[in-house]
Amino acid sequence: MFEPVLTRNIHRPDSEKISVYLAHGGYQAARKALTLAPEEIIEMVKRSGLRGRGGAGFPAGVKWGFMPRDADVQKIVAVNTDEGEPGTFKDREIVESDPHQVIEGVIIAAYAVGASRAYVYIRGEFFLGVKRWIKAIADAYEHGYLGENILGSGLNLDMSVHRGAGAYICGEETAMLESLEGKRGNPRLKPPYPAQTGLFGLPTLVHNIETLTCIPNIIERGSAWFAGIGTEESKGPKIFSVSGHVKHPGNYELPLGIPLREIIYEHAGGIRGGQKLKAIIPGGTSTPMLTADQIDVPMAFETLKQVGSELGTGAIIVMDESTCMVEAARRLSKFFAHESCGRCTPCRIGSQRIFEILDRMEHGKGKTGDIDLILELVQGIDGQTFCPMGAMLVNPPRSAIQRFREEFEYHITHKCCLVDAMDG
DSSP, X not given: OOOOSTTTTTTSTTXXXXXXXXXXXXXXXXXXXXXXXXXXXXXXXXXXXOBOSSSSOOBHHHHHHHSOOOTTSOOEEEEEEOOXXXXXXXXXXXXXXXXXXXXXXXXXXXXXXXXXXXXXXXXXXXXXXXXXXXXXXXXXXXXXSSBSSGGGSSOOBEEEEEEOOSOGGGGSHHHHHHXXXXXXXXXXXXXXXXXXXXXXXXXXXXXXXXXXXXXXXXXXXXXXXXXXXXXXXXXXXXXXXXXXXXXXXXXXXXXXXXXXXXXXXXXXXXXXXXXXXXXXXXXXXXXXXXXXXXXXXXXXXXXXXXXXXXXTTOEEEEEETTOOHHHHHHHHHHHHHHHOOOOSHXXXXXXXXXXXXXXXXXXXXXXXXXXXXXXHHHHHHTTOSSSTHXXXXXXXXXXXXXXXXXXXXXXXXXXXXXXXXXXX
């Protein structure tokens, strides 16, 4: 039986308070880490196999190793609490219910890479999360876990929280850094990467909330414990956000590699209203859709790639047989068209054109050749944009057409929805 670790505190009364966190072993991992050499901690994280939980899945320990070791250079830890990916709500729950676990992860990461400053970037709409961050940081200062000479270790670390303005693109690490500097949140050209030239031109370690939450547990329980959970290429526990047409939507902490079927039918209670499963988005709206006959796939980075999708943030959106896939693709394309930063033409114009075609199709005005036109636009966007958003925005329409082309053809031919016709 798998015991939740990352989310073990969130259902306790007053779990956001430092007194509750300390009463259940909080900040003990930081105490332990501060007695180790920074190189030992980096090696522990590497051996654990931890990969970033924000969507990219890059090995965390390798990223730490990219940070310069020069003690005379100021270094920064940037905490990404933007969480703009639709269907994803794990980081929000952690920050609202257990912010001190994240702060402990920041302390350990800062010590390991030699950082003396931490900035929290949080999505502007997360009003409760902002309050919880401010209170938790103040309490950490009061108890000596932030500030000068933390726990007598010689580590100095200051931390502050900063609100974004609700732009999806600021979830991309360099756009987030631009926004933190008070600029428009446009992605930067890479290289140089943030580890070399980040916030205010200083070496910066950027991490997602869930990734940082894993760090104290690795220090406390050991690399072998973390690496013993999951699959060959996907280690550790993972928080899956399940939403859509299920009986029990919510966050579920489970081992990486767990079958998608088990998450949907055992943990989320199955499909609501006695309906049948039709489609699943397995990792947030920027990942390709899967069909009902693909739900035995293990939820891991490598296995989802093998079936033509991605783990992403682990946000599972479930759609039953009442869902019109043309309308689903239209709504998702509208979101991405709205959220494009507008910097490059393929994303700025291409996203709008895809939405316009799908919108016309959904309202009975589709034309012969529209499907091929969408796929042509997709080809002209994927891999041709300044940042990864181009590759992300094409996934919903492309995968919907690939998996459910007959519905798109029906919309064009009959000027109405196949799902409505079958219900009628």
